[in-house]
Amino acid sequence: MAEAKVATPATTARRAKAKAAGPSDDKIYTWPHLVRVEFICTLLVIAGMLVWSLLVDAPLEEPAAPTRTPNPSKAPWYFLGLQEILVYFDPWHAGVVLPSLIIVGLMVLPFVDTNLKGNGYFTFTERKYEITTFFVGFHIMWIVLIVVGTFLRGPGWNWFWPWEPWDTHKVVAMNNVDLPYLLGFRDYWAQAAVGLVMILGYFVVGTVAMYAWIVRLKGKDWMQRWGAARFGIVSFLFLNMIAVIIKMGLRLGMNVKYILVTPWINV
Amino acid sequence: MTNWERLKQQIVESPVWRSMFRHGYEDTPRNRILAVSGNVWLHLHPSKVRKHGVRLKFTWCMGGITFLMFLITIVTGIYLMFYYRPVAEYAYADMKYLEFDMPFGMLMRNMHRWAAHAMVIAVWLHMFRVFMTGSYKPPREFNWIVGVVLLVLTLLLSFTGYLLPWDQLSIWAVTVGSNMARATPLLGHEGPFREFVGVNAVYDARAFLFGGGEIGPHTLLRFYILHCIFFPLLTTVFLIVHFWRIRRDGLSGPPL
Numbered sequence: 001m002a003e004a005k006v007a008t009p010a011t012t013a014r015r016a017k018a019k020a021a022g023p024s025d026d027k028i029y030t031w032p033h034l035v036r037v038e039f040i041c042t043l044l045v046i047a048g049m050l051v052w053s054l055l056v057d058a059p060l061e062e063p064a065a066p067t068r069t070p071n072p073s074k075a076p077w078y079f080l081g082l083q084e085i086l087v088y089f090d091p092w093h094a095g096v097v098l099p100s101l102i103i104v105g106l107m108v109l110p111f112v113d114t115n116l117k118g119n120g121y122f123t124f125t126e127r128k129y130e131i132t133t134f135f136v137g138f139h140i141m142w143i144v145l146i147v148v149g150t151f152l153r154g155p156g157w158n159w160f161w162p163w164e165p166w167d168t169h170k171v172v173a174m175n176n177v178d179l180p181y182l183l184g185f186r187d188y189w190a191q192a193a194v195g196l197v198m199i200l201g202y203f204v205v206g207t208v209a210m211y212a213w214i215v216r217l218k219g220k221d222w223m224q225r226w227g228a229a230r231f232g233i234v235s236f237l238f239l240n241m242i243a244v245i246i247k248m249g250l251r252l253g254m255n256v257k258y259i260l261v262t263p264w265i266n267v
Numbered sequence: 268m269t270n271w272e273r274l275k276q277q278i279v280e281s282p283v284w285r286s287m288f289r290h291g292y293e294d295t296p297r298n299r300i301l302a303v304s305g306n307v308w309l310h311l312h313p314s315k316v317r318k319h320g321v322r323l324k325f326t327w328c329m330g331g332i333t334f335l336m337f338l339i340t341i342v343t344g345i346y347l348m349f350y351y352r353p354v355a356e357y358a359y360a361d362m363k364y365l366e367f368d369m370p371f372g373m374l375m376r377n378m379h380r381w382a383a384h385a386m387v388i389a390v391w392l393h394m395f396r397v398f399m400t401g402s403y404k405p406p407r408e409f410n411w412i413v414g415v416v417l418l419v420l421t422l423l424l425s426f427t428g429y430l431l432p433w434d435q436l437s438i439w440a441v442t443v444g445s446n447m448a449r450a451t452p453l454l455g456h457e458g459p460f461r462e463f464v465g466v467n468a469v470y471d472a473r474a475f476l477f478g479g480g481e482i483g484p485h486t487l488l489r490f491y492i493l494h495c496i497f498f499p500l501l502t503t504v505f506l507i508v509h510f511w512r513i514r515r516d517g518l519s520g521p522p523l
Binding site for chain 2: 026027028029030031032033034035037038041042045046049050052053054056057058059060061062063064065066068069070073074075076077078079082083090091092094095096097103106107109110111113115116117118119120121122123127131134138264265
């Protein structure tokens, strides 16, 4: 072991590097420090679950009757955000495409986020855009829509405040129209063409705007390093997320039903 | 040396004891490492961890709580399986039987359900925390993907279990949730471009999920098997990878 103590250039360099990096060896033993935390946490959580289970009974309604549909019929609460999106989009989009995009979007996250800062500690200033995007997607959309779907939707999936009684016969005006119609186009195929142009235009303009914005923010070199594939994936997913908000705004503000109507799909 | 100490020494030095426990309990660095690396359960941890990675303020303990919820649902779930038959004629009656006649039946069912809900919440919070600390960044990119798969599996486990009580709440919630499948582009009989594939109500994505054109006894059996065997096994496989990776890459902080 004696020869190990001789300081070779390699070890000197390593030591200098370690010194420059600061006190990195702040390690403690798993036993007992981490195991202790886990053990106490386990005990407390199990105790909490027991109390919860003793105090609150799991629901059990009358036996299943496939011919008697309750109004409203709600999915399990964790899917109610998606069910709420059904107000604004057709099922193929709200129930199939959007969840798939969410899953894919989450999976690509580590590969499109090339910011090496903010790894292993809480920070906002070093990751403003990443955190803001996540906040919009997770907190604003996913959580808020679940709360709306769980607590504010009653019979006919109509909006009821908690203090309002659920009126099965609530009258809601069905005055939604398609956006091309609103813009004055009356011919069926002209409407479809206008709708298609608007959808494609949104993605083209959106992508260009995002490109310009990121270049302005980070510079051309950064964009070059980030690469076309990363930019393409991020802008496509981001624009899809924003599109959900835009469509919700159009519906709530201007009673827009669809933007694109074709014999095959409506958006 | 007292008799007690002699007895203790004899036990601790006996071949049987030494075959089971390979290190002493004195508080030495060597024993602290061996306590973790020599134990099949604890060796999911590294022997040493970064100080800040242990603080509750940093981890929120959410990954561990998610796993604990998984374990609670397994233990309570096995108990429930003894008294529950996934047959449309019996399922609901078995629920009543379980609630009113079985010792601790109601408690076990409550714990199973609330732990399932808590698992969904905990896995979301875990994901949120991992995002906020940037812990998906190199070298843990792949583990994040495994985590997303586990998130989906958590939701699928919860969703398939939702049907099993076979009451109004469960079949209609599952009906609403599964109706999305019939709107799948190309593969659902109400989805866009269906006419190019030729799917119909009894032969499309939803029928595959239900085991038929409508929700029924076949769906109950299908969801039961998915819930009790298929998804738990799949989840376990991904958990093994998840834990193995985090053990290799370190519990927190940039690459080691």
